[in-house]
Structure formats: C-alpha cells, structure tokens
Amino acid sequence: MTRWGMVIDLQTCVGCHSCSAACKATNGTPPDIFFSRVHEFESGVYPKARREFLPVLCNHCQNPPCVEVCPTGASYQREDGIVAVKADVCIGCRSCALACPYDHRHYVEPGSLKKGYFDGDLTLYELVKYDRWTEGTVIKCDFCMDRVDEGLKPACVETCPAEARIFGDLADPKSDVSKLLRENESFTLLPEAGTKPCVYYIKPSTE
Amino acid sequence: MTPKYLTGVRFANHFGVLETLSFWGEGVGAGLFIAAVLAGERFLETAAIAFVGIAVLALLVHLGNPQRSWRAVRRVGNAWVSRGTLMIGLFLGFAVSGFIVQFIAPVASFAPLLKLAAFVCAIPVLIYAGMLLRSMRAIRLWGGPYLPLAFGAQAVASGFTVVWTYVKLFDAVPRPWLQPVTLGSLLLCAAFSALHVARAGKSAGVRASVERMRSGDLRGLFVIGGWLLGIAIPLAILTLAQANLEDGAILALVASFCRLYGDFAYRNAIVRAGAYEPVVPTAPYALFRKVSAAK
Amino acid sequence: MAEYLKKFAFHLSIVPNIDETAEFADIILPTQTQLERLDMGANNIPDTMGSTATEEYCINLRQPVVDIGNRHHVDVWVDIAEKAGFLGDFNAMVNYFMELQGNFQLSPERKYSNREMVERWIGSMSGGRLTLDDVAKEGRLKWKKSVQERYPRHFYRARIPLYYEYHIDAGEMIKNVTENLGIPWDVSRYKPLPSWYPGPGYGDSSGGFELYAVSYKQTFKTATFSNFNPWLVELGRNHPLAGKIILNRRTAERFGISEGERIRVENRRGRVLEGEVHLSECIHPECLGMDHNGGNWAKSLPPRPKGTDSGVHFGELLDYDMKNLDVMDGAFEASPKVRVSKAAGGRK
Numbered sequence: 001m002t003r004w005g006m007v008i009d010l011q012t013c014v015g016c017h018s019c020s021a022a023c024k025a026t027n028g029t030p031p032d033i034f035f036s037r038v039h040e041f042e043s044g045v046y047p048k049a050r051r052e053f054l055p056v057l058c059n060h061c062q063n064p065p066c067v068e069v070c071p072t073g074a075s076y077q078r079e080d081g082i083v084a085v086k087a088d089v090c091i092g093c094r095s096c097a098l099a100c101p102y103d104h105r106h107y108v109e110p111g112s113l114k115k116g117y118f119d120g121d122l123t124l125y126e127l128v129k130y131d132r133w134t135e136g137t138v139i140k141c142d143f144c145m146d147r148v149d150e151g152l153k154p155a156c157v158e159t160c161p162a163e164a165r166i167f168g169d170l171a172d173p174k175s176d177v178s179k180l181l182r183e184n185e186s187f188t189l190l191p192e193a194g195t196k197p198c199v200y201y202i203k204p205s206t207e
Numbered sequence: 208m209t210p211k212y213l214t215g216v217r218f219a220n221h222f223g224v225l226e227t228l229s230f231w232g233e234g235v236g237a238g239l240f241i242a243a244v245l246a247g248e249r250f251l252e253t254a255a256i257a258f259v260g261i262a263v264l265a266l267l268v269h270l271g272n273p274q275r276s277w278r279a280v281r282r283v284g285n286a287w288v289s290r291g292t293l294m295i296g297l298f299l300g301f302a303v304s305g306f307i308v309q310f311i312a313p314v315a316s317f318a319p320l321l322k323l324a325a326f327v328c329a330i331p332v333l334i335y336a337g338m339l340l341r342s343m344r345a346i347r348l349w350g351g352p353y354l355p356l357a358f359g360a361q362a363v364a365s366g367f368t369v370v371w372t373y374v375k376l377f378d379a380v381p382r383p384w385l386q387p388v389t390l391g392s393l394l395l396c397a398a399f400s401a402l403h404v405a406r407a408g409k410s411a412g413v414r415a416s417v418e419r420m421r422s423g424d425l426r427g428l429f430v431i432g433g434w435l436l437g438i439a440i441p442l443a444i445l446t447l448a449q450a451n452l453e454d455g456a457i458l459a460l461v462a463s464f465c466r467l468y469g470d471f472a473y474r475n476a477i478v479r480a481g482a483y484e485p486v487v488p489t490a491p492y493a494l495f496r497k498v499s500a501a502k
Numbered sequence: 503m504a505e506y507l508k509k510f511a512f513h514l515s516i517v518p519n520i521d522e523t524a525e526f527a528d529i530i531l532p533t534q535t536q537l538e539r540l541d542m543g544a545n546n547i548p549d550t551m552g553s554t555a556t557e558e559y560c561i562n563l564r565q566p567v568v569d570i571g572n573r574h575h576v577d578v579w580v581d582i583a584e585k586a587g588f589l590g591d592f593n594a595m596v597n598y599f600m601e602l603q604g605n606f607q608l609s610p611e612r613k614y615s616n617r618e619m620v621e622r623w624i625g626s627m628s629g630g631r632l633t634l635d636d637v638a639k640e641g642r643l644k645w646k647k648s649v650q651e652r653y654p655r656h657f658y659r660a661r662i663p664l665y666y667e668y669h670i671d672a673g674e675m676i677k678n679v680t681e682n683l684g685i686p687w688d689v690s691r692y693k694p695l696p697s698w699y700p701g702p703g704y705g706d707s708s709g710g711f712e713l714y715a716v717s718y719k720q721t722f723k724t725a726t727f728s729n730f731n732p733w734l735v736e737l738g739r740n741h742p743l744a745g746k747i748i749l750n751r752r753t754a755e756r757f758g759i760s761e762g763e764r765i766r767v768e769n770r771r772g773r774v775l776e777g778e779v780h781l782s783e784c785i786h787p788e789c790l791g792m793d794h795n796g797g798n799w800a801k802s803l804p805p806r807p808k809g810t811d812s813g814v815h816f817g818e819l820l821d822y823d824m825k826n827l828d829v830m831d832g833a834f835e836a837s838p839k840v841r842v843s844k845a846a847g848g849r850k
Contacts, residue, residue, distance in 0.1 A: 017722040021733060021734070034740070046785070049783035051784055068286070069285075071288035072281050073281050089275070092271020094221045098345075098346070099344070101486075106211075117733075136272045193344065208740050
C-alpha cells in the first residue's frame with residue numbers, strides 16, 4: 001500500500017519561497033492562507049551566524065489529530081496517507097485547526113472569497129480558483145492530490161529550483177524518499193506530539 | 208506577520224470570546240439545572256435552560272456553516288464536539304419537554320421522568336467544554352485530567368451560588384444544606400483550578416500560557432476575573448454568611464454576579480492562553496550554536 | 503525623482519499597471535501583463551545562452567494564458583510608429599535588433615504585428631525549419647552547442663591582460679573632449695594598473711554617520727514592480743526581513759534600538775527614510791541593510807492592510823552627483839554613510 005510522504009533537504013533549501021508561490025498559483029488559496037510556508041530564522045552569533053530555512057506544509061501525519069477531533073467526518077485520511085477535507089461536509093467548527101500542532105489548517109473566513117485580493121474586484125484567476133473553496137469551512141494542503149492521482153508531483157515539489165523537496169512512496173524501499181531517509185540523518189517536526197508526520201527533514205549542515 | 212509564520216510558541220487563536228460564551232453558557236446552565244433541581248427551584252430550572260440556549264446560539268454563530276450543524280453528531284465515537292452536541296441536544300430536549308409537559312394534564316406525569324433524564328444529561332454537559340479542550344493534544348495547557356474537572360467545578364460552583372442567592376432573596380423556605388454545599392463547591396472549584404495550572408507541565412507552550420495568564424494581557428481575566436471575582440469574593444461572602452457575620456441581600460447578589468463573571472473570565476483566559484509548542488526544533492541546529500558560542 | 507519627471511513636456515506610459523512613473527504621465531495606454539503576452543526570449547538569455555555549463559542553447563517562448571482584450575506593447579508601438587510616420591525606421595530597427603535574415607526581414611512599408619515578428623524571428627533563428635506553432639508545442643527553441651561552443655577556452659589563444667595601456671589613451675581622449683566642452687572632469691583614475699579608491703564616505707564617521715547602508719534583493723521580488731503582485735506582497739508581509747531595516751544586534755544595542763521599533767536613517771545630505779528595524783546576527787556591525795524592493799506609493803497597488811506599506815525605499819539614501827560617481831564605469835556609490843536614530847513615532 002502506498003504511503004505518500006515528502007523529504008525536505010535543509011542542506012539544499014535556499015529559502016526562495018518558490019514553493020509558497022507555486023502552491024498559491026496551483027491551489028489559488030484565498031488571501032492570508034498559505035498551505036506551504038517557509039520559516040526563516042538565524043542561528044549563531046556574528047560573525048559565525050547564518051540564516052536558516054524551514055519549509056513547512058501539512059505533515060499528512062500517520063496519526064492525524066485533525067481527523068480524530070472532526071465531528072462530521074469532513075476531515076479524512078485516504079488509504080495512501082493523504083489527509084484532506086470534504087468541503088461539502090465541513091461545518092466550520094475549527095476543531096481540526098485547533099488540534100493541529102503545526103497550524104496547517106486554514107479557516108476560510110466568510111466573505112473572504114468575495115473580497116479576494118482586490119477588495120471585491122475578483123480577477124479571472126480568482127473567479128476560477130475560488131470555485132474550489134467554500135466560505136466558512138476549513139481547508140488544507142492535500143499534497144496536490146489531484147495532481148498526484150494523475151501521476152504528477154505536488155506543485156511545491158515540481159517548482160523547487162534547488163530540488164530540496166522530494167516526494168514519493170515511503171512504503172516503497174526503492175523510492176527516492178526511502179533512500180534519502182536511509183542515507184541521511186533526518187527528523188520530523190514536534191515528534192513528541194505523537195502525530196507521526198510523513199514530511200521528513202534532512203538535517204542542515206552544521207559547518 | 209500572521210501567527211502562522213511564527214516559529215516559537217504560538218497562541219491558539221481559533222477559539223475566542225464567542226466560543227467561551229458557548230462553554231460558559233452550557234456549563235453554567237448545566238450546573239444551575241443540577242443545583243436548581245436539587246433545591247427544587249423551578250424558576251431557576253427554566254433559567255438554566257435559557258443559559259444553555261444562549262450557549263447553543265453562540266455555538267451556531269461560531270460555525271462557518273451552521274445550516275449543516277446537524278452533521279456535528281456524526282462521530283460520537285471519536286470526537287468530543289459530537290459527544291457534546293449530542294448531550295447538549297438531549298439535555299435541551301428532555302429539559303424543554305419536561306417544562307412543557309408539566310402544563311399538559313394528560314402527560315404531566317412524565318415531567319419528573321423527563322427532568323431526571325435532563326439531570327443525567329446535564330452531568331456530561333458540565334464537563335464537555337473541558338473534555339473538548341483536553342482532546343486538543345497539541346495544546347498542553349489543556350491536557351491532563353484537571354481541566355475538565357476544573358471546568359465542571361466552575362459550572363457547579365456557579366450553579367449553586369446562583370441558587371443560594373435566589374433562595375436568599377426570594378424564597379422563605381430555609382435549606383440549611385445549601386450554604387455549606389455552595390461553599391464546598393467554591394472550594395472544590397478553587398482546588399481543581401489551582402491543580403490544573405500546577406500540574407499542566409513545564410513545556411515552553413505551557414510556560415508561555417501561564418505567564419500570559421499570571422502577568423501578561425490575560426492577567427485581568429484570569430487573576431482578577433477568575434480568581435478574585437469568581438472565587439475569592441463569593442467565597443468571602445459565603446464564609447461571612449456561614450459565620451452569621453453578614454447576611455445582606457446585596458452581598459448575595461454581588462456573590463452571584465462576581466461568580467458568573469468570574470466563571471466566564473476564567474474560561475476565556477484558559478481558552479485564549481492555549482499555546483502550541485515551538486515548531487522549529489532546536490536539536491538540528493544545536494551543534495552550530497555550540498560552535499558559535501565557543502568563539 | 504518626482505521633480506525630475508515633472509520637467510518632461512510630454513510623457514507617455516504604456517503599462518499594465520499605473521506605477522509610480524505612470525502617475526506623472528500625460529497619457530497612459532494599457533498593455534498586457536506577462537500572463538497575456540506572446541514573447542520570444544522571455545528568459546534571461548545570458549544565463550541560458552552564454553553559459554558554458556549547458557549543453558544546448560535555449561530560448562523560452564512566453565505564451566499567453568489568458569486573453570482579456572489588452573494589446574501587446576509592441577503592437578501599440580507599431581501603431582504609434584505608423585501614425586507618427588516612422589514605420590520604416592521602426593521595422594529597420596527590428597531587423598537590426600532581432601538579427602532577421604533574408605526573407606524573414608521586415609519590409610519598410612508594411613505594418614507587422616507582434617505575433618508576425620515572433621514568427622519571423624523563429625523562422626530566421628531556425629533557418630526556416632521551425633514555425634511559431636512548432637516552438638509553442640515545447641515552449642522553447644533549443645539547439646545543441648558545438649564542442650567549441652561548450653569548451654571555448656580550449657579553442658582560443660586568449661590572453662588576459664594585466665596592463666591596460668588603452669586606459670591611458672582613453673583618459674587622454676576624454677580629457678580633450680571635456681576640456682573642449684568646458685566640463686571639469688577628473689581623469690586621474692584612467693590608469694593602466696588596477697587601483698583601489700575609497701568610496702566617498704570611507705573612513706569618515708563624523709557627525710554620527712558611522713554606518714554603511716547596503717542593499718540587496720529579496721529572492722521572491724524583482725525591483726519594485728513585484729509589489730503589484732498581491733501574492734508576493736503577502737509573502738513579503740510574512741517575511742522577517744522584507745521591507746525592514748536590518749541592524750546588527752550589538753550595534754542596535756549601542757544606539758538603544760530594540761527589535762520592531764521604527765527608526766530613522768539619514769544620509770549626509772539630510773535625506774531621510776523611516777522604517778521598522780529587524781535586529782540580526784547576519785549583518786556586519788558597521789552596516790545597515792535593507793532590500794531595494796520597497797517604496798512604492800502608486801494608487802493602483804493592490805490593497806493592503808491598514809498600517810502597512812511596501813517597505814523602505816533604499817534609493818532615497820543614494821546621491822546622484824559627480825562626487826558619488828565612479829568616472830571609470832559610471833556607477834554611483836551604492837553604500838552611502840548613514841546615521842540612525844529612533845523615529846519620532848516610536849514603536850510601530
């Protein structure tokens with residue numbers, strides 16, 4: 001059985017935010033909603049200091065707390081591990097948003113799809129893309145499952161100029177992601193939360 | 208910068224005053240119903256239904272798609288929102304039917320049975336908000352057994368304090384057990400509320416939550432509202448009354464108003480202080496930091 | 503800049519957005535954005551054509567993804583050229599710049615659309631083998647490099663000179679020209695050997711002007727026109743550095759400045775900008791940094807939350823005068839000395 005997952009190589013990521021932009025372009029998320037984000041911070045003290053980047057997205061956890069607390073069944077996990085939301089079932093209670101330790105659930109505020117980025121003057125692009133979303137519901141990264149089902153990679157992976165994002169089947173020992181995890185030291189975010197994320201990070205260089 | 212871009216401790220902002228109003232309404236309503244039934248105060252039983260009604264209204268306003276709210280009971284086996292919605296629905300159903308049938312002679316005999324059913328349903332409603340927050344494992348302040356107990360105790364204390372005030376003001380029939388029970392409920396409320404914070408742990412998120420409630424922007428709600436107005440003042444007034452030092456109607460009213468506001472303030476502080484642990488791990492970067500520090 | 507633009511007797515802007523320059527225009531003609539345009543060579547040609555690291559030459563074709571009735575700016579210019587009576591010269595210029603060969607050259611008397619010009623360019627580049635439709639299928643025009651093109655150093659007996667004697671001659675020529683014109687011009691830097699000259703503010707920290715202002719670009723923004731893209735603006739709002747003034751943490755402590763405060767940056771000419779400070783360990787203690795992607799004020803910028811702006815405008819700190827000009831390469835001093843203080847408004 002396939003288990004989709006992602007490996008993000010922090011030795012390679014240059015913090016260009018292309019993933020965030022590609023996600024916006026592909027999914028057309030409403031204002032202030034980013035499924036894919038890049039955290040930036042510094043480590044060290046001048047002159048031995050440097051910028052660090054931590055790209056984040058939904059971890060598509062093996063033990064997703066967002067699915068557990070959903071009262072309607074709108075939040076669900078596919079057999080291949082992708083966690084998604086059925087927009088027509090979600091009542092907008094935001095329990096899932098509260099339960100996610102990574103803040104990867106996003107509430108579409110009522111009125112936000114009519115307002116768009118230009119205060120009500122929706123672009124053609126917005127008119128097409130916002131059709132997918134429902135106001136008053138919670139939306140999230142679904143690993144671009146429509147693309148994945150067609151044999152394509154998620155948009156953030158496809159666009160990454162540094163090839164820092166690698167997508168694949170964690171259950172297949174021959175997949176690129178499995179090989180990378182075998183050959184490199186990796187970690188997941190907030191392992192103590194018990195969520196078992198399927199997004200792994202290859203440790204940044206400490207030199 | 209939106210909170211989602213923060214890498215350190217992030218305070219949960221998905222729930223706020225509206226959700227607190229809902230938690231408060233259902234808690235106080237259930238607590239009041241239990242206390243009113245035990246004291247035999249029919250008017251307050253009706254008032255309790257109104258409190259829960261306010262809670263349901265706040266809950267519906269909180270929902271993004273209230274027209275689909277019936278779906279909220281679909282996952283009773285897993286989700287506390289489903290359980291709570293079911294219990295609140297059953298409580299309201301039994302309590303309102305009990306209220307109505309008592310005026311309809313042919314079925315009036317069912318009223319006590321319906322009231323008993325409502326009484327039973329009120330117990331899970333008391334702790335529902337606490338259990339819901341507890342199920343959010345990402346927020347450690349809400350973890351452990353003491354938050355549901357504290358929320359439940361708050362609700363019971365509010366219920367008994369209101370009944371005690373009502374009896375003092377409007378009912379000539381003495382109920383000698385009411386005053387010590389109310390006093391006891393306040394002490395229990397203080398104990399569970401204190402235990403909750405004391406046993407919440409020492410993670411970065413919990414420390415930030417407690418700091419915010421103790422000396423940050425939530426101090427007014429938590430310390431002054433929750434503890435001083437909600438517990439200390441009613442406790443002092445009840446103690447004075449117990450010692451027959453003071454027995455004024457105004458003070459009894461003050462005790463109730465302080466208690467009701469304190470209950471709301473406490474819940475609001477707890478809801479707003481909930482924090483997520485820092486998402487950026489320190490471990491992968493630790494070595495680099497050590498090298499820097501050595502130079 | 504505003505005063506300078508006001509000096510023009512007539513100003514035409516052909517733009518997809520009414521940007522700051524267009525705000526001063528007498529006439530504005532709308533044109534297509536990149537998503538509406540058909541352009542050949544949309545990529546940065548030196549990166550893909552000149553680099554010896556690639557195995558093939560490659561020119562990308564930008565194809566329209568949407569047609570909402572706007573016109574390509576080339577078509578607008580062709581109309582203007584025709585009506586103003588210089589269509590022949592215009593076509594000759596296109597032939598020259600696009601290096602159109604043989605039958606693919608534009609004839610002086612005919613009016614061509616942008617699409618036709620792209621067609622002809624592809625035809626000319628491919629020696630008639632390819633059409634626009636062929637290239638559109640793959641989205642690019644590419645062809646293999648020869649071995650010589652991939653490894654040029656092996657085939658050329660090139661020398662890199664260390665002594666540029668022609669600099670002496672060039673200096674003399676410039677001296678003659680400027681003396682004849684009566685323009686005072688310093689030619690002392692026209693030396694044949696590499697020399698080092700300090701920047702105008704080097705070593706002078708008097709008056710508290712002790713920091714060098716430096717600028718850089720954000721990875722996700724290009725110049726200031728990215729601020730017309732609301733997604734990138736939104737990204738910038740959530741970026742720890744974008745639009746902010748960066749100061750070394752210890753330097754900031756010395757000035758009593760703390761994270762998030764609004765500070766005032768002033769150059770020696772009294773030009774001032776204000777912005778939010780971000781304290782960092784990743785900047786030299788003697789420098790003050792900011793991106794050069796901010797400062798827009800055009801009315802047609804995408805709506806943004808109250809109290810936010812497009813970031814600081816680095817250009818405000820630069821002085822465009824002879825003192826700050828390098829006479830050899832024409833570059834202006836880009837790291838002016840500045841002093842900082844807390845802004846009157848205090849914390850943002």
